[in-house]
Amino acid sequence: MEFGVDEAGKGPVLGSMFAAAVQAPREALPDGIDDSKRLSDTRREELADRLRGDDRISVGIAEITPERIDAGNMNDLTVAAHAEALAEVAEDGDAGLCDAGDVDADRFASRVADRLDAEVSLGAEHRADESDELVGAASILAKSTRERHVATLAERFGDVGSGYPSDPTTRTFLREYVAETGALPDCARRSWSTCEDVLAAAEQSALDEF
Template identity: 55%
Template sequence: MTPGDANVGSDEAGKGPVLGPMVAAAVRASSEAIPDSVDDSKRLAPETRESIAERLRRHEDVAIGVAVVSTDRIDDPETDMNSLTVDAHAEAIAAVARGDDAVVTDAGDVSESRFGRRVREGVASRSRSDSLPLDVHAKHGADETYPLVAAASVVAKVHRDAEIDALAEEYAEYGPLGSGYPSDPTTRDFLRRYVAETGELPACARASWSTSTDVLAAAEQSALSEF
């Protein structure tokens, strides 16, 4: 599938963070409706992402679907991140796709064909017709090649950033939240402060992530040392 063949693109943001949800988005639009400045969301400044997302939402010929995967679902031992990513893409796509659409999605699996097949089945299970959508292609790095997928990546990132901003306000008394990623020292400091003061992880944390278990273990060890 070439970039010009697709009319629905999907991508997700927040697959790896220790804090906050994962968000998937799907964008249905003609190529003419996508801003020229669109790109993989990681390459764009926050203000540029927000501007593009706002333009897409305001455009009468653009349809947007969003799926939010909570930390509770991520921590559920009965599922896994690959399955949750498939479900999120399928939910977002099903909100906007029509039966004759050509869909391209950023592959969230080492196997592009498997991810595409699972997303296609997920969309079909959410629709009234087994043929919706007829055509799903998954590609690694699709957000760098397909403007529709790049647009979806921007929408997903902006939505997740808004979720993180809301969490930062909710937990303001425990200090800055940071980006929510394990590699962020501010995020790790937030978790340590919260656990030190409350003895447990915040509800916004993915308890099954090693960063979370490490913080809990360190706090327990510290308490034993002081005993």
Template identity: 50%
Template sequence: MSHTPTDEHAYVGVDEAGKGPVIGPMVVAAVRTEPARLPADVDDSKRLTPERRTEIAAALRADDAVALAVITVDPPAIDAPASDMNTLTVRGHARAAGQIVRPGDRVVADAGDTSESRFASRLASTVDDSIDKREAMAVEAAHGADETDPVVGAASIVAKVARDARIEAIDRTYSAYESVGSGYPSDPTTRAFLRAYVGDHGDVPPHARRSWATCADVLAAAEQSALDEF
């Protein structure tokens, strides 16, 4: 983590990457800085090329006036029976923001709930830091904040680059297979990997979110195929 910025106009932006994939973690990033210090083309990570995302994330990490925090929520936590994605997202945002927020800060998050106000309220009450910070800071949440707020956009970039790095590492774990793909259910490469892995091992891989419908579908198809062959 780099040094905490001291400019009075600095504030914390928070966003996550990987809420919907069937493979790999959700990654949450928080960035504390002054918007003027950010590259002019900072934007929602989805609107930038992978190369530019990597460049911006590296520049942010190298800037002593930018504080970063990155946390991961791994598949076992996502699959836990008592968990739900809204709560996990709130807690992830709170853990990341809590590492770098300062008394009196403004925190702006990309809303991970249909209700922006509910997400902001839950986030404010969940920040796992000292009570004085929770009471002093102002928390806002908005849909599309990664497009409209530069510091939230920076957080989305850091989260996406970290998530992509995790997927690359996961892919290397399964070198016997062609590729795990992006990890998203809509990706044919990801679905092909899951089918091949289940065909070989009779279960989904450890990095998969087994509570996702995609995993249930692949397991059911494998079971039906075995019955048909029998």
């Protein structure tokens, strides 16, 4: 059987990164599969629901939590995410692609394969989510899972925005949370410079008030 693997959520300052692996016959994939970044939110979720609901399609999901992110490095963790998702569906003799998470695509594929128990033929390509339907399907599911995760954070904390450092809503949430509690929320990637900046600004503000 063939498979594809991709991840979502490398860059946010809030929440987990997720990888998805999709193992399926290509004819089982719904029409319209594409890189999740090129789909509307509504279309992405429609396709994600169809992928999840088709018994011919096997899906593996891996979550890399903020705690793991703060304790590791993103190169190693991206490899781990792909391998952990793929391990849920891969069987001996399978073949497929990862969306390369390294400037050296062959090295990335080799590192992922080394973590698997199953004997598979594994390649990696840059922008494979645009060129390969199975990787595109994995991209959709990884992004959908990440967005559901952000929605659960919003249920806990209120509006947290997208979770990306460039999002003013996310930055405002972090500033206000630290101002109110004196600490970062447990969903924050504490090693990110955004968090360090927020803590430093709060400390300076406290000194100024003193």
